[in-house]
Amino acid sequence: MSLGVGDAGFGYGGVPVFAGLSFAAGSGEAVAVVGANGAGKSTLLKCLVGAEVLDSGTVLFEGAPLDESSGAFRAAVASLLDDADYFPDVSVVEHLRLLAWLHSSSEDVEAVLAEVGLTAVADQLPPTLSSGQRHRLGLALCFVRPRSVLVLDEPEQRLDVAGRSWLRDRLLAEKAAGVAVVFASHDHELVEAVACRTVVL
Numbered sequence: 265m266s267l268g269v270g271d272a273g274f275g276y277g278g279v280p281v282f283a284g285l286s287f288a289a290g291s292g293e294a295v296a297v298v299g300a301n302g303a304g305k306s307t308l309l310k311c312l313v314g315a316e317v318l319d320s321g322t323v324l325f326e327g328a329p330l331d332e333s334s335g336a337f338r339a340a341v342a343s344l345l346d347d348a349d350y351f352p353d354v355s356v357v358e359h360l361r362l363l364a365w366l367h368s369s370s371e372d373v374e375a376v377l378a379e380v381g382l383t384a385v386a387d388q389l390p391p392t393l394s395s396g397q398r399h400r401l402g403l404a405l406c407f408v409r410p411r412s413v414l415v416l417d418e419p420e421q422r423l424d425v426a427g428r429s430w431l432r433d434r435l436l437a438e439k440a441a442g443v444a445v446v447f448a449s450h451d452h453e454l455v456e457a458v459a460c461r462t463v464v465l
């Protein structure tokens with residue numbers, strides 16, 4: 265699997281955010297997108313998953329122009345963007361069971377809950393979680409479903425020191441399992457430890 269862009273350009277209301285951008289993450293590779301606040305990292309990741317549409321150039325999935333409505337794309341790509349939202353009346357563990365069921369996943373929901381440190385709050389509703397716990401739920405939702413591509417916007421945000429260390433190891437394990445990873449980050453240590461290549465915006 266691979267996900268990337270060719271000669272990509274995008275702007276909001278005619279104001280350019282990025283232009284002439286080309287890169288791809290292949291199976292077992294991680295590409296980090298870095299840059300200052302407002303540089304366009306989140307926007308680029310939204311284009312990658314079809315939540316925004318490029319003004320020019322192409323999103324390439326498996327080397328072919330992206331059809332974000334295709335079942336194959338939806339089945340392959342797990343993403344956590346900066347606008348994650350949850351059902352207010354569905355508990356943590358129910359969110360995970362629901363997504364696992366939707367994707368006919370063989371992942372062990374209880375094991376993922378434990379790995380992300382949410383076992384103790386499994387029966388709580390999302391509005392009762394801390395911001396770090398809500399972020400962990402977003403990450404858990406990526407890991408409870410099948411995936412061959414991971415797109416993560418600042419996955420390190422709101423994680424404590426142990427959480428960042430876990431995240432680094434988890435992303436390395438994803439790469440080792442052949443997953444293609446594209447992530448935006450402000451964490452230089454994470455980028456250095458995980459990324460094969462860096463895209464600077």
Ligand SMILES: Nc1ncnc2c1ncn2[C@@H]1O[C@H](COP(=O)(O)OP(=O)(O)OP(=O)(O)O)[C@@H](O)[C@H]1O
Nearest residue numbers: 276277281299300301302303304305306307308448
């Ligand atoms: N919906 C929108 N409408 C208009 N402008 C937008 C919109 N979303 C983002 N922008 C602008 O596009 C630029 C890129 O924003 P983006 O969120 O992609 O940056 P970022 O690199 O992810 O920043 P950060 O590091 O702060 O998360 C910014 O100047 C921002 O103000």
